[in-house]
Amino acid sequence: MINYSQYFSVTPAAEKSDYPKLVIPIFDLLARDKIHLSITETNIRLACLNHTMNPLSISLVDKAKQLSQQGNTKQPLLRALGLQQSPHPNTTTFRVSDLTAGFGFDSLCVAMHGYPVISIEKNPITAAILNVLVHQYQHAATIEWEVVNQCSETWLKQTKQTLSHAIMDPFFQKKQTSLPKNDMQWLIKLSQHTQKSDEVELLSTAQTIIKHRIVVKRDRRAPPINHQKPNAGSIQQKTTRLDIYQLTRVSDNE
Ligand SMILES: C[S@@+](CC[C@H](N)C(=O)[O-])C[C@H]1O[C@@H](n2cnc3c(N)ncnc32)[C@H](O)[C@@H]1O
Secondary structure, X not given: OOOHHHOEEEXXXXXXXXXXXXXXXXXXXXXXXXXXXXXXXXXXXXXXXXXXXXXXXXXXXHHHHHHHXXXXXXXXXXXXXXXXXXXXXXXXXXXXXXXXXXXXXXXXHHHOOOOOEEEEEOOHHHHHHHHHHHHHHHXXXXXXXXXXXXXXXXXXXXXXXXXXXXXXXXXXXXXXXXXXXXXXXXXXXXXXXXXXXXXXXXXXXXXXXOOOEEEEEEEOOOOOHHHOOOOOOEEEOOXXXXXXXXXXXXXXXX
């Protein structure tokens, strides 16, 4: 019988919440990957029990504060999606799906501006962590934000929801020798047992289902997915590029 206490801890205040329940299903996976997960009221901390990686502390509550203080550094994503700082009353049909959610930083940029978001993450550990992070954030802010643990290609094909926008940020190889940021190193570690997705298939499925716009994050020097030129242009950032695929005109918000 595995003693899960070496893989999981929770502060007394967080213990009273639903958070522990959300991660019980991944206890065996934490044990398999030798990861310790701890939960407070507003944070999650990940540590490698064999010390092969630096620990990571994540909080969407803190991330949102940081983004607000920086005056919307992630504004390019909103711009790429063609969304304003706060939803126009006529745009109640807007629903943004983040098809490669990870720790939800891109989803947060959209959710914190009042747009309903669905974050789809296929890796069970990452999805459970994101679910807790979103619950922690929802404790501090009233927002519509759902997390789904599924492959987004499968999910897109069966969802009954009308989705106006999608974000895609698949892993990409960078032509650099330095290590990726710590959060990205953790996402890569967590996904070591999940099958790599076919980004060409995912984009083409999304293009048949999403109503208005898809934004794909790429390495700034990488070609567009499947060499498919973004028909609504790109936004260049320091290390990444946002490729914009417009499917119809969003007349009331652009
Ligand atoms: C580069 S990370 C995304 C980081 C994310 N944008 C953020 O802000 O934290 C890619 C993530 O997408 C997930 N992923 C890749 N393909 C997927 C698919 N087909 N369906 C759902 N999740 C997928 C991976 O497991 C990984 O967590």
